[in-house]
Amino acid sequence: MSRLNSTVFGATYGQELLCRRNTKTSSFDMTLSAILTEAENAGGLQSHQAADSFNCKAFFVEVGLSSKSNVQLPSVFGILVQDTSGFIEEEELKLFLKNIRDSARALTDVETKALAAQADGDGDGKIGVDEFQALVKS
Numbered sequence: 668m669s670r671l672n673s674t675v676f677g678a679t680y681g682q683e684l685l686c687r688r689n690t691k692t693s694s695f696d697m698t699l700s701a702i703l704t705e706a707e708n709a710g711g712l713q714s715h716q717a718a719d720s721f722n723c724k725a726f727f728v729e730v731g732l733s734s735k736s737n738v739q740l741p742s743v744f745g746i747l748v749q750d751t752s753g754f755i756e757e758e759e760l761k762l763f764l765k766n767i768r769d770s771a772r773a774l775t776d777v778e779t780k781a782l783a784a785q786a787d788g789d790g791d792g793k794i795g796v797d798e799f800q801a802l803v804k805s
């Protein structure tokens with residue numbers, strides 16, 4: 668089972684990286700819109716517009732991520748990872764909302780730290796795909 672999961676993840680993630688090399692912004696939008704509806708996307712972002720209003724559990728529910736499958740979530744994770752590290756690092760967490768929609772704001776330092784603390788289950792300073800899925804589903 669875990670072998671199957673990692674194969675699915677590897678394929679999805681590799682595909683995502685390939686897309687990025689071509690048309691950065693449009694491939695993000697295309698991938699995300701295949702997973703989140705426009706209404707989910709807009710609704711979740713709108714209620715977290717004010718600085719320091721970000722609540723990750725509420726956000727994941729509003730934006731519809733908490734109801735996505737364990738096959739879809741690694742694709743979302745791939746969009747949030749800005750480099751080829753395979754992990755979301757603190758600087759990337761800051762841009763979490765912006766990666767979902769360009770016009771959204773960056774998280775404040777306080778929000779970024781709070782999100783990192785919640786998401787980083789093993790405390791190594793970065794968020795792996797398993798930690799991301801656990802956070803979204805928590």
Ligand SMILES: [Ca+2]
Pocket residue numbers: 787788789790791792793794795798
């Ligand atoms: Ca970690």
